[in-house]
Amino acid sequence: MIKIAKRMSIGSILMALVFMMVQVMSDLYLPNLTSNIIDKGVAKGDIPYIWSVGAVMIGFSLISIVAAIGNTYFATRESQKLGKTLRSEIFKKVSYGSHNQIDKFGTASLITRTTNDVNQVQMVTQMFLRLMINAPLTLIGASFMAYQKNAELTKVFLITIPILLIFVGIIMYFAVPLFKSMQKKTDKLNLVFREGLTGIRVVRAFNRSEYEEERFDEANKDFVATAIKVNSILAMMIPIVTLVMSGTTILIVWQGSHLIADMSMEVGHLIAFMTYATQILISFLMLSMIFIFVPRAQASAVRINEVLDSVDELTEAKNPVEINQDDKQTSIEFKHVNYRYQGAENLALEDVDFKVSKGQTLAIIGGTGSGKTTLVNLIPRFYDIESGDILLNNTSVSKVGKEALIDRIGYVPQKAMLFTGTIRENLCYGKPNASEEEMWHALEIAQAKEFVSSLEEGLDSHVEQAGGNFSGGQRQRLCIARALVKEADVFIFDDSFSALDFKTDAKLREALSNDLTNQISVIVAQRISTVADADLILVIDEGKVVGQGTHVELKENCETYQEIISSQLKEEDIA
Template structure:
């Protein structure tokens, strides 16, 4: 929490403190004026004095209102500014985070930390600049003023203040752990809710709607039960504090009446003393609220700092080299590469070794979970290799500036992801200054030109979230076109032909062969028909290359490749 508080503007803190001091001084002086009106105006029948002091009280009240507005303005401004900064930093951290970092936190938890946790921090900062400043000053000031009015009556606080402290302590003991647990339960609720939304088609396909509803209801009821419990505990504070305050008033009146009867105290002084007593007890209550909500804010701050302090395992080179300075032609080399996922005992990739030149096509084929996607993710350096080296244009990727490396790679991931906007907006994701001619050319190569031109608005056609208003094959072709718009040295298609029919697949590969002539094309596929024309085919099984060569070579000497062929083609087609 201290790390986040350090981000606060010293100007806003001083301004909030200045206005709060004015407000507190005004509020502390009002009971004294009330005392004077009673003792010097009402008791003596001096109407002019009553009017005079009344106008002074109005002036102090106006000062208090203006000061309260000023304090609230700066407190709110600073809390919102901190919230904005934290959300921006979390988003930026996530945007540039490695895959390993994302896996550590989880998407659902990141959503909670960006929204709920940041809101908790904002609330605590606002409370800090208002209550945390107000309460101590008011407590000290009201105690001094009460003592000045009558030292004898201050003995009442020997009974009431310990009661207040015990009450607040008991409530904090039970409430604070519950407040902390609510953050984790919010994470779980978001996780279940998000899985239900993103997997709604799977849920319906397997008729598991009732199961998901029960699962969400369980997480929801757990959260609600905790929330009800903690709010019930907190609800007890107001009536119990009110009871203590009422008891304090009774004690003050009881003892004060005897002092008045003995001519040791004036009525106005007792009225003022009661006001100061209420200010003292209210200050204690405000402090208790702070001590309850600060631990919750601390828990949120720890969760936010956990994201902000994630160490990037993709460490940039101290003296990065530029691909533009490379004298080597376009090439892609895996030099005996090993890779292991964090915490895993077994290598995900073992001794991967091959070399490609510009104009060549690499196809990667193998069973599910064999390591195909892991291999292509090493090219743009989404992960660091454990041993060996990945080289682009003769330069190790860990020695190249990451942003420049990405600029030289056109990547189509397994999941066809489109962004809300228009088709043109999605195409410009690949190249910001792409012309219509370049976009239509990319769409033509990707076999998407026909259906896009058939849309009423063409390139301006609306794209819903995730491309939900297009079929799987259309989404894949649009994603392929987006990558092709980019002027890259290497194009990677990670199983991005899977939703295409054989005819469209063949036309697309032919178009790639004819139009992408100088660049390297890497295709991850499951179908033999997709890889058959590649210059080099890698056959991967359990992270190891069990065969590499052309289709004809592998058909003769690679058993795993032969098994894939026999599982997909009829005997007469194999021959």
């Protein structure tokens, strides 16, 4: 919590403190005025005095109201600003962090940390600026004022306050661990719910709706059971405090009546003392509630700091160099590259060594899990290699700034992902200032111009979340167009032709070869027909390059490539 507290504005905290002190002083002075009205006004029948002191009471009440509004304003503003800052920093950390960081925490947990955990910290921050300041000030002030009224009666608190502390301590002992566990159970609930939503088509296709309902119900019941348990424990707080306060009132009245009978205390003083006693006990209650919620916020703060303090393995170069912009130098070169996933024992890629130049097409083919996607993810430096070097235009990617590197690469991911908005807005992801001519040109190469033109609103047609209103092939072609709008040296197509029919696939590859004459195309594919025309084909098997060359060369001398051909083509079709 201390790290997070450093993000708060000192000015707002001071203003909240000033307004709270004014409110507390006003609230503490009101019982004293009540005492004076009873003892000096009512007892003596002095009506003018009652009116004059009553007017003063109204004035102090108005001051208290204004101070409370001021304190609430600054407390709310500061807590909301803190929440906004934390959400922004987490989002920025995730956006600019490596894929390993996202994999480490998991999507569901990151969502919980950005929403629920930040809300917990935000709520406690507001409670701190409201109650954490109010309670101790009121406690100290009311104790002093009560002592001023009658020192003898203050001995009552020596009995009631320890009883209250014991009960609150017991409640905190059982409630705090449950509050902490609720955060983890919130993570699990979000995970199951998110999986059920994103995989709804798979669930229905396999008729597993009942299974998913049971799975969600189990996580939901676990969360609810914990929530019910902790709230049931907290529910004991009010009755216990009410009982203690009622007991305190009885003791004060009982002992105070004897003092009044002995003429050592006035009735007004007794009423004022009872009011101060109530303020003291309520202050203890407020402090107790804070100490119950603070551990939950502390657990949330730890989870937030885990994200904010996570170290990005992909460190920026201290003195980043410029990528060579000369078209004649356009090239990608892997020099004996080895890569291992974080925490893995075996290498994911081993001794990868090749080079492709301007205007060439590199195709990567291999079995599922062989390392094809891993290899292309190393080019834009989504992961850092263990040894060797990767050169883009004869410049090591590790020496180039992250943004400068990404600017030179057009990337089409394995999963066709579109964002909510319009087709135009999605294409502008590749180039924010792209002209309509450039967009239509990219759509034409991606074989998407025809279906986009047929839409009533064309480029301004609405795109639902994840492109749900388009077919798989349409989404892939729009993603390809989004990459092609970008001015880049290298275009990576990670198995992004899989949803296209053979005819569209062939047209798309032909358009790419005709248009990208000064760039390099990197195509990850499963089909032999997709890679056959490439200038260089890499055959990957269990992280190793078991063959590289043209289609004709590999067909003759690469056993793995021959097996892939045999699995996809009939003998008479093999050319």
